[in-house]
Amino acid sequence: MPDATILYEKREGVARVTLNRPAVLNAINMRMRDELWEVATAIRDDPGVRVVIFKGAGDRAFSAGADISEFGTAPSYVESRRARHQRDLWGLILSLEAPLIAAIHGYALGAGIELALCCDLRIASDDARLGLPEVGLGYIPSAGGTQTLPRHVPPGIAMQMILTGDPIDASTALRHGLVQRVVPHERLYDEAESLARSLASRAPLALRLAKRAVVNGLELPLAAGLALERRLAQRALAGGGAGLIEA
Numbered sequence: 001m002p003d004a005t006i007l008y009e010k011r012e013g014v015a016r017v018t019l020n021r022p023a024v025l026n027a028i029n030m031r032m033r034d035e036l037w038e039v040a041t042a043i044r045d046d047p048g049v050r051v052v053i054f055k056g057a058g059d060r061a062f063s064a065g066a067d068i069s070e071f072g073t074a075p076s077y078v079e080s081r082r083a084r085h086q087r088d089l090w091g092l093i094l095s096l097e098a099p100l101i102a103a104i105h106g107y108a109l110g111a112g113i114e115l116a117l118c119c120d121l122r123i124a125s126d127d128a129r130l131g132l133p134e135v136g137l138g139y140i141p142s143a144g145g146t147q148t149l150p151r152h153v154p155p156g157i158a159m160q161m162i163l164t165g166d167p168i169d170a171s172t173a174l175r176h177g178l179v180q181r182v183v184p185h186e187r188l189y190d191e192a193e194s195l196a197r198s199l200a201s202r203a204p205l206a207l208r209l210a211k212r213a214v215v216n217g218l219e220l221p222l223a224a225g226l227a228l229e230r231r232l233a234q235r236a237l238a239g240g241g242a243g244l245i246e247a
């Protein structure tokens, strides 16, 4: 579709999801949310997807967040809450079993940084600016940010970013562990591709089980996490690492 707000491509086990509204800094409008939902569902149901890269079209932004021109346009508060519950887009992305990489350049604000926080690894270009401006708009982050951010950076840093809304630059994000690598702008996609290819060359079952052990284990007390690891390790051994996760 030529005017699609999401571009999707899959090659050799690596899927690429591009937020494609560069004229408005890839602001996430309702249509983009719908298309992201479709793509995330396709990724969930496609065992051939080994690794996913999320990125933003154009030179200026990964995404400047929710489309502010749509604020207040939902028919009612109750209706928008019902729609959110029926379609938990961010929950769906967080539940994907394949490792997800966010390649972040320029602005990553609001739902933009929150999408990146649903990913497992974040690479930023040196021009990245990451922030959560919602409170300044009389709102609070609602794509998971109040919960995901403190799981990636120290709680005080998360609190500072959420309450002040002040964006941080790439090197500060690296220092706090919000991103795992910072590269020159022109190297961003090469680095993301190379990381994705390297992960895609790993045994698929082992890759997914290892992600599951870390993601699910973070929610558990240590003893339960260790028991989870034992179960998943047995499954990896039984599957020889090469198969896919059964339900």
Ligand code: COA
Pocket: 023, 024, 025, 027, 028, 064, 065, 066, 067, 068, 069, 107, 109, 110, 111, 133, 134, 137
């Ligand atoms: N929703 C809708 N449109 C947006 C947008 C958003 N979140 N962010 C940027 N845009 C649009 C602008 O309206 C502008 O459109 P126009 O050219 O038709 O006027 C275009 O993208 C370029 O943005 P502009 O503001 O001119 O660029 P800038 O370099 O001066 O500022 C930002 C960049 C990111 C600082 C600024 O666009 C901004 O603050 N955006 C809103 C960020 C935000 O609050 N997001 C979270 C919402 S919860």
